[in-house]
Amino acid sequence: MGEENGDGKGDVIVLMKGIVKRFPGVVANDHIDLEIRRGEVLALLGENGAGKTTLMNILYGLYQPDEGEIYVEGKRVRFRSPRDAIAHGIGMVHQHFTLVEDMTVVENVILGLRKYGTFPDLKKAAEDITEVAKGVGFKINPWAYIWQLSAGEKQKVEILKALFRKVKVLILDEPTSVLTPQDTKELFATIRKLVARGLGVVFISHKLNEVMEIADRIVVLRRGKVVGRLMREQANPRLLAKLMVGREVFLEIHKPPREPGRVLLEVHGLKVMGDKGLLAVKGVSFRIREGEIVGVAAVAGNGQKELAEALYGLRKVEEGRIIYEGEDITKAPISERIRRGIALIPEERLVYGALPTFTVAENLILEEVDKEPFSVPVPVLTPALGMRALNREGIINYAKKVIAKYRIYPPYPEYPAGKLSGGNLQKVMVARELERGSKLIIAEEPTAGLDVAATEFVRETLVKARTEGSGVLLISSDLSEVLSLSDKVMVMYEGEIVGAFRPGELSIEEIGLMMAGAKRMPEEEVAKIWQ
Amino acid sequence: MWDVIASVINLGIAMATPLALASVGEVYSERSGTINLGVEGIMLMGAIAAFHMTYVTGDLLLGYLAGLAIGVIFGMLFSFMSVTLRLNQVIAGMGIYFLGFGLSDFIYKTLYGKEYVTIQKPPQIPVPGLVNIPIIGQALFDQYPTVYLTYILIPVLWYLLYKSSIGISVRAVGENPKAADTMGVNVFLVKHLTIWFGSALAGLAGAALCLEITGLFFENLTFGLGFIAVGLVYFGKWDPMKAWAGALIYGMTWSISVTLQDPLQKMGHPEMVYFMLMLPYIVIIIALVIMSRGARPPKYLGVPYTRE
Numbered sequence: 001m002g003e004e005n006g007d008g009k010g011d012v013i014v015l016m017k018g019i020v021k022r023f024p025g026v027v028a029n030d031h032i033d034l035e036i037r038r039g040e041v042l043a044l045l046g047e048n049g050a051g052k053t054t055l056m057n058i059l060y061g062l063y064q065p066d067e068g069e070i071y072v073e074g075k076r077v078r079f080r081s082p083r084d085a086i087a088h089g090i091g092m093v094h095q096h097f098t099l100v101e102d103m104t105v106v107e108n109v110i111l112g113l114r115k116y117g118t119f120p121d122l123k124k125a126a127e128d129i130t131e132v133a134k135g136v137g138f139k140i141n142p143w144a145y146i147w148q149l150s151a152g153e154k155q156k157v158e159i160l161k162a163l164f165r166k167v168k169v170l171i172l173d174e175p176t177s178v179l180t181p182q183d184t185k186e187l188f189a190t191i192r193k194l195v196a197r198g199l200g201v202v203f204i205s206h207k208l209n210e211v212m213e214i215a216d217r218i219v220v221l222r223r224g225k226v227v228g229r230l231m232r233e234q235a236n237p238r239l240l241a242k243l244m245v246g247r248e249v250f251l252e253i254h255k256p257p258r259e260p261g262r263v264l265l266e267v268h269g270l271k272v273m274g275d276k277g278l279l280a281v282k283g284v285s286f287r288i289r290e291g292e293i294v295g296v297a298a299v300a301g302n303g304q305k306e307l308a309e310a311l312y313g314l315r316k317v318e319e320g321r322i323i324y325e326g327e328d329i330t331k332a333p334i335s336e337r338i339r340r341g342i343a344l345i346p347e348e349r350l351v352y353g354a355l356p357t358f359t360v361a362e363n364l365i366l367e368e369v370d371k372e373p374f375s376v377p378v379p380v381l382t383p384a385l386g387m388r389a390l391n392r393e394g395i396i397n398y399a400k401k402v403i404a405k406y407r408i409y410p411p412y413p414e415y416p417a418g419k420l421s422g423g424n425l426q427k428v429m430v431a432r433e434l435e436r437g438s439k440l441i442i443a444e445e446p447t448a449g450l451d452v453a454a455t456e457f458v459r460e461t462l463v464k465a466r467t468e469g470s471g472v473l474l475i476s477s478d479l480s481e482v483l484s485l486s487d488k489v490m491v492m493y494e495g496e497i498v499g500a501f502r503p504g505e506l507s508i509e510e511i512g513l514m515m516a517g518a519k520r521m522p523e524e525e526v527a528k529i530w531q
Numbered sequence: 532m533w534d535v536i537a538s539v540i541n542l543g544i545a546m547a548t549p550l551a552l553a554s555v556g557e558v559y560s561e562r563s564g565t566i567n568l569g570v571e572g573i574m575l576m577g578a579i580a581a582f583h584m585t586y587v588t589g590d591l592l593l594g595y596l597a598g599l600a601i602g603v604i605f606g607m608l609f610s611f612m613s614v615t616l617r618l619n620q621v622i623a624g625m626g627i628y629f630l631g632f633g634l635s636d637f638i639y640k641t642l643y644g645k646e647y648v649t650i651q652k653p654p655q656i657p658v659p660g661l662v663n664i665p666i667i668g669q670a671l672f673d674q675y676p677t678v679y680l681t682y683i684l685i686p687v688l689w690y691l692l693y694k695s696s697i698g699i700s701v702r703a704v705g706e707n708p709k710a711a712d713t714m715g716v717n718v719f720l721v722k723h724l725t726i727w728f729g730s731a732l733a734g735l736a737g738a739a740l741c742l743e744i745t746g747l748f749f750e751n752l753t754f755g756l757g758f759i760a761v762g763l764v765y766f767g768k769w770d771p772m773k774a775w776a777g778a779l780i781y782g783m784t785w786s787i788s789v790t791l792q793d794p795l796q797k798m799g800h801p802e803m804v805y806f807m808l809m810l811p812y813i814v815i816i817i818a819l820v821i822m823s824r825g826a827r828p829p830k831y832l833g834v835p836y837t838r839e
Contacts, residue, residue: 112716
């Protein structure tokens with residue numbers, strides 16, 4: 001907040017000098033200098049794997065730096081654990097919440113605190129927590145269990161945990177990745193309040209528009225090095241993207257107009273169970289045509305994942321029908337769906353998508369191993385048993401081509417898939433699903449955790465597939481992604497479709513309200529869009 | 532008649548006590564995320580240590596302490612393997628079991644040969660006043676030392692687990708070690724200490740079984756009690772009081788079946804004696820099946836913790 005700090009520079013609270021952290025095979029932080037100032041939002045911008053989180057984990061005492069020094073308010077410090085960092089007024093909210101789901105808010109907040117003694121008076125603690133919450137305008141029931149809370153509320157608990165420990169510096173690691181637009185707005189207001197109180201806030205992100213909105217000062221990291229330091233007034237999205245990626249990036253997605261073709265997929269009154277034995281998808285109906293992207297806008301956990309899994313055959317359908325190219329595939333096994341050209345790009349890449357101990361090449365041909373040139377017939381075994389011999393040369397040559405086309409790094413066909421970065425692993429998944437000429441692509445969070453370049457690539461690839469006549473179901477918690485890629489968007493809330501529209505027809509606020517369950521469109525209006 | 536019932540309950544509680552001690556110890560270990568399948572082996576080591584110490588010194592207190600101490604030593608060995616080296620807990624636990632099984636028997640045979648040697652069992656101590664309550668007094672308050680220990684220790688452990696900052700830390704480490712770590716809880720220390728504590732109780736359980744129940748040592752003295760103790764943790768849904776209840780069910784069934792063996796034999800049903808020997812196991816299996824349904828273990832049970 002420039003006007004409050006005069007020249008925009010508060011006192012330095014934390015100074016990190018020449019920080020180096022090496023992991024096997026990579027230098028995650030390569031001589032990084034950083035200062036965190038009082039009353040200022042410092043954005044740490046960079047692609048995945050740029051070293052942002054590593055740097056902050058060092059400041060929080062989770063990692064030990066190999067080289068470099070840290071000063072807090074002018075004094076040299078060494079943090080051996082988060083306890084040391086907390087004692088020096090550093091707090092951190094991790095991207096994946098570090099809350100104990102089976103405990104109450106109170107228990108989570110006082111965890112590790114000594115101030116309440118061995119037999120803490122939880123009532124007193126709850127009062128103290130409510131007090132701190134009031135100070136920043138949070139409404140939180142201290143006796144609620146964490147599993148009862150929404151993502152936005154969990155984040156508030158995380159922030160409370162830090163504030164309760166009277167932090168001077170609050171690190172927020174990709175804090176908006178799980179939030180609805182309204183939650184994000186609220187979070188930004190909270191950040192402003194904290195900064196006005198004199199805290200230093202570190203905002204880790206790879207989202208340019210958010211950084212432009214909230215940051216006072218921006219430090220850009222690329223491959224472990226600082227490649228840019230600028231005040232927000234000096235920055236613009238184009239410049240930041242260029243710094244981050246190291247080359248010119250086209251932020252706009254080029255999406256040529258395309259007239260949707262015949263109906264590819266028809267879903268009638270689909271009901272699907274979730275993991276907890278309750279209906280997660282409660283009777284949804286929609287259509288996907290050739291040459292269109294249908295996006296799903298929803299907060300995580302509203303049935304979109306179960307819907308995708310049911311369409312691919314990973315989850316049993318309780319009621320309703322799935323018609324694909326005019327045929328009922330409700331009960332068809334996955335292998336048949338794959339053969340018919342249905343592809344899934346799963347969210348949990350290492351669970352459902354890739355075999356981490358297999359090589360990149362093997363992962364790429366997993367679903368097509370019975371085809372030339374990946375395997376060849378052999379005498380006796382092939383005619384008698386249908387067994388074929390792997391053709392290593394064919395597999396490797398194909399893998400090399402795909403690796404080059406999708407710019408997978410490191411470019412070795414025999415590299416274990418489990419050791420790839422998230423972005424590169426996702427490229428392998430996308431390549432595998434698209435290179436076999438799929439007609440219906442179910443993409444679950446296809447760009448989650450990907451860097452700008454990989455995100456751009458995956459989006460382009462999906463649009464290209466759509467333009468060439470495939471149908472795409474795009475599930476993403478990145479609302480701007482859904483709106484910019486999709487031809488039609490449906491909003492899901494608690495397993496139902498509560499709205500459907502074409503991008504541009506509704507405002508972000510209206511969409512946000514529907515995602516939060518505060519508003520829904522009449523059913524006839526929703527049905528109209530699929531005609 | 533009432534006398535018989537009181538003595539059946541008395542014996543049942545005595546028998547349940549070693550099981551309860553081992554089980555609540557395991558509750559603490561599992562609450563912080565470590566499953567210790569070596570309980571049986573540690574009980575056997577506790578038994579032989581207590582037996583030998585009592586035989587040599589003639590001092591029962593030293594016997595109990597020897598059981599406790601050997602439990603801590605085995606706990607250190609196990610926590611070194613499972614927490615420090617991050618070995619698979621099932622494999623490490625089975626290793627501890629086999630080590631305890633073989634070593635306890637080896638020690639006994641080396642020191643005592645094949646003879647059964649008995650020691651003087653500790654006396655049952657009546658609690659002045661309370662022992663005079665009809666039936667209850669005789670059942671509950673004319674007991675062995677470790678029985679009185681469980682009366683106090685298990686409620687205290689329950690209270691610590693749910694109401695103290697120690698308990699919050701232990702539970703947090705088992706549910707989400709990263710959350711505990713980022714809040715400044717020393718995850719490794721908590722895991723080590725709960726394992727040592729659980730093993731110490733297992734060692735003491737072995738001592739109680741040997742000194743109070745059998746009064747002698749023989750190969751495989753525990754005949755599976757250590758594994759039942761681990762099962763009771765699931766039965767009790769990781770709650771010390773409920774695990775204790777499970778132990779009491781086992782103890783009572785055992786006591787009833789032992790009491791019925793003689794009359795059945797005399798009434799000309801020798802085959803029923805074998806059935807009676809089997810009964811406690813049947814009851815405990817059924818109880819486990821019924822009570823363990825829907826039990827939700829600590830989320831990070833069995834998962835070694837590492838920061839990077």
